[in-house]
Amino acid sequence: MIKKNYDSDFCGSLPLHQINLIQPYGYLFVANKSDLRIIQASENVNDLLGEPVDQVVGKSLEQFIRQEEADLLKGRFGSGIDEKVPLTINLTRSDAARRYIALVHVKSDYVVLEVEEAGDESTFLDVFQELKYVMAEINRAETVAAASKVVVEQLKKLSGFDKILMYQFDEQWNGTVIAEVKEDGMEEYLGHKFPASDIPKQARKLYLKNSYRLIPSREYTPVKLYPVINPVSNTFIDLSDCNLRAVAAVHLEYMKNMKIRASMSVRVIRDDKLWGLISCHHKEPMYLNYEMCSVFELLSSVISNKISSLESGEEYQFVNSLQEKKTQIIENVYSEKDLVAGMLKQDLKITDLFSAEGAAVSYRGSIETTGEVPDNEELKNLIYWLQSKPEDKVYHTSNLSSEYDFGSAFSKQASGMISIPVNADRGEYIMMFRPEVVTTVKWGGNPDEAINFDSNGVKYHPRSSFGSWQEVVKQTAKAWKEEEVEVAENLRSFIFEYSAKTL
Structure with a gap:
């Protein structure tokens, strides 16, 4: 990556x-x-x-x-x-x-x-009437994609920006464009990923203090404060939560390379964390008065609440399903009076609980498997490696070959693994595997060239091209969700108690 x-x-x-x-x-x-x-x-x-x-x-x-x-x-x-x-x-x-x-x-x-x-009050009232319709459309949406599509389309109508897109962050703070509307002739970014350094952590932190960031013209002349030093704090004044705060030179260069002269970014928040941004681009300078910016701010809250509601609902259903399956697995173990049989030899297997294609249970001197797994010799070597990990922790990865030197030999069956230690000293583990999923990631420009330094190693510039740059990702499986890891930890406690009782 x-x-x-x-x-x-x-x-x-x-x-x-x-x-x-x-x-x-x-x-x-x-x-x-x-x-x-x-x-x-x-x-x-x-x-x-x-x-x-x-x-x-x-x-x-x-x-x-x-x-x-x-x-x-x-x-x-x-x-x-x-x-x-x-x-x-x-x-x-x-x-x-x-x-x-x-x-x-x-x-x-x-x-x-x-x-x-101040803007024209009558114009603001007209916009507010339209805003009520937009809010109703957002609340009617049944998916994040549908809600995102509504908000970018309607904001474009209200504001007149040449392009508006919804940008969602992943766990590494790379952003993926999940909705976009634009004028003809502008570069398309829908489905493209942008590296975290495009909106670094300092900038992301400021969005927690500011609902939006407006840059009416990248060619502006910055205005100084007088006096330079704040006489109360005896330092530069902290402009963290000021909309008027000037723009870092590197970001203005970034805008120039994107061939836009005005921009606006509006935050999307979930659980008090930055979930994504609504990003607006214009080919010419464009100023929005405070009243119109307030419309964007209000829609930021509406879409944030909607996304929180949709994702929380999906997570509730997912967690509820996990708990039901976990309970059934435990019942299977008790009814079979056998740990291995209860997990691998019932209609509902442990692979169903973790959406895995294969599982291996190393327990009391033998290894039993189901589905697609590495061969026995590879499993034994994998167990030796797992014994170097903390013995009381569930281990999980979606890119095993990047952590285990010999993982590439069986990446097709087991690029992803989650393992539950039963008795690490005796090499007893329950392991679930997910196969390799080869994906093509479309980046907005080469992510390895996100920042380019001058020969002095001090001054730096953003990349000059944002054209589609493809990266083929191999030996990577579907990532394990946090809720699945929590269920694995809960299951580990049950397995530990059950094993202790049946010794």
Whole structure:
């Protein structure tokens, strides 16, 4: 698979939250809680207030907004709300007031305001009516694929992005595109996998704090904060949860290589973890006002809840089926009064419990098998190897040949294995095997070239091509699910007790 995991050992260590710059589609203020005195601001506030930033800093926000808005803002400080709260404010410049949206972040020592122009209220109401239909369609979907298809199609209609796709993470944080809608002529990524380093762990962590990430133009000029050092913390301000936070240069280069000039990513959460992203691409610069971004944010919650519900339902049924089969296996052992016969010689075998094609039981001096398994000599050698593992732990792998040197000799029958130790000292194990499943993985570009360093070994660049790159994966079986491993552990406890009683 991927030879170098830049997700964890390089990209994942970049301090994205302390970039100390913002994108110019909005304005940033940092103010004291007590008197709303501005202690830090983005240098573009001159466009907003008609005063240079060095004159704005030190003044109170109350000089620029209405008194009732200032009172409402202060009221948020004592409410105990630690999430970002949007407020409508009217900022005055040359005696003329203009309506804005202020996204308020209440910190322990100060308050942060992200300010953007407010959108048209009537347009938002029209969009909200359409949103109710989209939510109903998502809730009607019976599968994750169907729900994902609905959300990408409807978001494209609502927003006008050239391409929208749903991107699901696997256990290694590689992402697979499971739904896509696009304009003609754009590269198709449906079914393609992208390496974890494309959205490294630092970036993924920030999605737990931010529902979405909007980049209206990759060709923007970043705006500095003044003063550079936050006077309260005496460090760069932490912009982790700021939508306006500037973009790392490598990601802008990544967008350029993808031939897009604007993007938006919306999180999909399950069990408080990042499950996937809704990724939006546009060939030209594109700005979405806060109201439209809120639609995306709301749909993020709807699709997250739907996916959680669907997957939880599937998992419940799967676990329930496992428990029923495990109970029957235990009953078989007791009725046969024999461990091996109860597991291998009934209508319901242990292979049925673990969706395996073969099983071998090494018990009290003999090896009995069912289905497709390695030959006896290979099984004996495998048992010697298993004895080097922790004797009280279930062992499982879906790529045995990568861990056991001689595994490639029987990979067709046994690329996957789960083993339950009965008595490791005596070489007694119950082993289930899954056959090799040869798969072709379509990558969006060569994953081994996800990151390319300059000759100095310091500066780096993302890959320049995202064309389909195929990888044939061999000697790998269908992976064992966490629930199956748990059932194997439970079965190990029963087997240990049963063996002790029948000695």
